Amino acid sequence: MIYAIGEVSERIGLPISTIRYYHKNGLMPHVDRTAGGQRRFSDDDVEWLRYLERLRATGMPIAEMREFVELIDGGEETLERRRQIMRNRRSEVEAQLAELQTTLGIIAYKCWYYDRALELGDEQAARAIPPEEMPPEVRSARELCRFSW
Amino acid sequence: MIYAIGEVSERIGLPISTIRYYHKNGLMPHVDRTAGGQRRFSDDDVEWLRYLERLRATGMPIAEMREFVELIDGGEETLERRRQIMRNRRSEVEAQLAELQTTLGIIAYKCWYYDRALELGDEQAARAIPPEEMPPEVRSARELCRFSW
DNA sequence: CTTGAACCTAAACCTTACTTCAGGTCTATC
């Protein structure tokens, strides 16, 4: 199938302006044009865009994504560098995951604390609950952040 | 213990300018000052800064963090709103975790692919490896992204 | 009591990642 930019935007939920911006910045080099100059996207282009979105969500900068896209067109010469970029991305994502998991624990503790405080009608009372009465996930997260606020 | 801004910066690895910026924007309301106007941070202040950093890493905007800090000083009246903010943060972090985990799988597949391509000296050969010979994590991630690039 | 390193502020500047605008062109449909 072939799509105009508005359809692509609709399908993947990214603004038209963003898709143009990515295209302009070399993140989607092989997009076709009509004789009149309008962009026409293939299913592969749409799929690629989804992949770009995923990488962006890991915090990968536009410039690095462009480098990566250029390397792909560079053939076998660039394999090593591409691997390096992906390995680097992998460690970043692993680090993010580890931190987010810990933070999620802390946030869950806060939520538990607010639930108890509202239930008991009193923050002091919630703060006085002994660790033994906390659910286990909450108990362990509590040690990572000594504020009950 | 009491610390000057440079020591805090050193200890937690955040630039001095950022700490000043956070303070100025109401994220650390209770920091002391010397008679001459220099900031003096307590252990609790340092701990609080670490907590702010964690929340920032989840993508929480500065403005929302400031609101949260103000609510804490607002007492019991604000419990409901504080809970709402933390619940909201929780779902955002959960969504991020889910997406990052999937993306990590895809990235791991790419790394595996580059390893094989470099090992075999040929991308075509790597692409020709049948799914049965892939490690299981890699095999499942491969289905999420049909590009071998 | 001096002096150099560390600190202060306000204001300007910067970077990243988009978004909006103005003015014009394409294209599918009637």
Add this chain to the structure above:
DNA sequence: GATAGACCTGAAGTAAGGTTTAGGTTCAAG
């Protein structure tokens, strides 16, 4: 072949989250 809605471009604008600069003050060691 007219026309409305979708598309185009380059350039300017925006928002968030800091960072840098300039000009001055404070602090602690000697």
